[in-house]
Amino acid sequence: MNDLSGSVPVTILNGFLGSGKTTLLQNLIVQARRMDGLKLAVIVNEMSELDVDGRILDATEILSRQDAMFVSIPAGSISSEDGLAQFAAGVDKLRASGATHIIIETSGSAHPWPLLEAIRTSDAVQLHGFLSVVDTVTLAQDHDFGRAIMPTASADLAADRRGVANLLAEQIMFASRILLSKMDRLEMEHIRTVAEAIHPINLGADIVAMKWGNVKLTDILAMPPYDHARVATLGAELTEWDATRGTSSMASAADYQIDSIVISDPRPMHPQRLWDVYNHFLGEGIYRSKGFFWLPSRDRLQLLWNQTAGSVGLEIVNFWKVAALEDPSLNLLPEEREEMRRRLEGFSSQFGDRHCRLTVIGDRDGLETFANAVRECLCTDEEVALWKAGHDFEDPWPKATTRLN
Numbered sequence: 371m372n373d374l375s376g377s378v379p380v381t382i383l384n385g386f387l388g389s390g391k392t393t394l395l396q397n398l399i400v401q402a403r404r405m406d407g408l409k410l411a412v413i414v415n416e417m418s419e420l421d422v423d424g425r426i427l428d429a430t431e432i433l434s435r436q437d438a439m440f441v442s443i444p445a446g447s448i449s450s451e452d453g454l455a456q457f458a459a460g461v462d463k464l465r466a467s468g469a470t471h472i473i474i475e476t477s478g479s480a481h482p483w484p485l486l487e488a489i490r491t492s493d494a495v496q497l498h499g500f501l502s503v504v505d506t507v508t509l510a511q512d513h514d515f516g517r518a519i520m521p522t523a524s525a526d527l528a529a530d531r532r533g534v535a536n537l538l539a540e541q542i543m544f545a546s547r548i549l550l551s552k553m554d555r556l557e558m559e560h561i562r563t564v565a566e567a568i569h570p571i572n573l574g575a576d577i578v579a580m581k582w583g584n585v586k587l588t589d590i591l592a593m594p595p596y597d598h599a600r601v602a603t604l605g606a607e608l609t610e611w612d613a614t615r616g617t618s619s620m621a622s623a624a625d626y627q628i629d630s631i632v633i634s635d636p637r638p639m640h641p642q643r644l645w646d647v648y649n650h651f652l653g654e655g656i657y658r659s660k661g662f663f664w665l666p667s668r669d670r671l672q673l674l675w676n677q678t679a680g681s682v683g684l685e686i687v688n689f690w691k692v693a694a695l696e697d698p699s700l701n702l703l704p705e706e707r708e709e710m711r712r713r714l715e716g717f718s719s720q721f722g723d724r725h726c727r728l729t730v731i732g733d734r735d736g737l738e739t740f741a742n743a744v745r746e747c748l749c750t751d752e753e754v755a756l757w758k759a760g761h762d763f764e765d766p767w768p769k770a771t772t773r774l775n
Contacts, residue, residue, distance in 0.1 A: 692722025
């Protein structure tokens with residue numbers, strides 16, 4: 371029987387949409403497997419109803435959503451009243467499963483303060499690190515390398531509102547360590563510019579640059595208990611700001627005018643039209659789009675679309691199950707083919723388990739325009755017929771691949 375009398379140490383991975391939290395989480399889970407005596411548990415919070423991060427863990431076989439050490443809180447902020455209730459229930463489940471450390475990945479629109487308060491008043495968990503993951507590329511492109519965050523946030527407050535810049539600033543303010551992600555995408559002098567710009571926002575936090583989530587788990591586990599007293603005044607001020615205006619900015623993405631749309635269809639994306647959308651329709655207000663899709667030119671591959679601000683990455687997550695069934699070179703035994711058919715029951719008769727399912731997150735104004743442009747990328751019936759006939763589609767996306775260990 372597990373001892374539930376003591377509190378379990380937890381670490382929060384916070385940061386704006388697309389900053390690199392999931393990549394960091396995957397890296398930490400892999401490291402945890404090599405550590406004797408550590409039973410690392412995970413709570414993942416998604417803003418959208420589409421639990422992309424949980425599905426990524428499933429597809430990469432790093433950690434299944436069915437695992438006793440995994441809890442998903444989809445479709446909302448963990449800092450909302452409902453999200454905090456799910457968090458408390460998740461903690462109870464993970465403690466009962468014998469977790470010795472819990473990592474919480476918040477949604478990109480989650481404000482840290484309500485979650486920090488819930489942890490401070492809990493006997494079940496103790497915070498040992500609030501890591502704010504900051505996307506250096508987004509700060510360089512949209513926030514003058516971070517220098518525009520505080521002036522914009524101050525202007526918003528003067529206009530009696532809180533915008534995205536306020537959320538970015540406040541996520542940094544509450545951090546005990548700031549991780550500058552995607553350092554491989556900028557020159558080192560630009561990384562230093564970002565660090566110098568955000569350092570005054572939180573003088574008490576370490577600032578560490580990283581790429582592809584390469585952070586030592588041992589360093590994170592060694593972090594001391596979080597100093598809740600240091601941020602108590604800031605939290606009280608934010609609570610009062612909401613109370614005097616009747617808002618719920620710290621709990622809801624809607625108060626930042628951020629919304630999400632899910633695009634779901636079994637058809638493939640036309641590679642050329644998708645390329646055109648990326649190059650011509652990706653406006654500044656589209657913060658994040660992420661999910662699984664397939665191309666008729668690469669129909670064996672389960673691909674991950676991973677867009678943040680003005681950049682997008684394509685990752686090979688896995689192979690579609692139906693692709694294995696259709697491949698005669700694999701020489702599957704009759705019983706293996708039968709098992710594969712059984713696992714494909716309920717999927718599309720045309721496409722098998724192939725599907726496109728993306729979530730798009732951005733400013734309410736302009737979000738539907740971008741989502742419609744993405745929907746136009748789906749292949750027509752005529753194009754599907756061409757794919758079935760073995761037609762070669764023009765595909766401008768990069769062909770070279772890089773394997774990450």
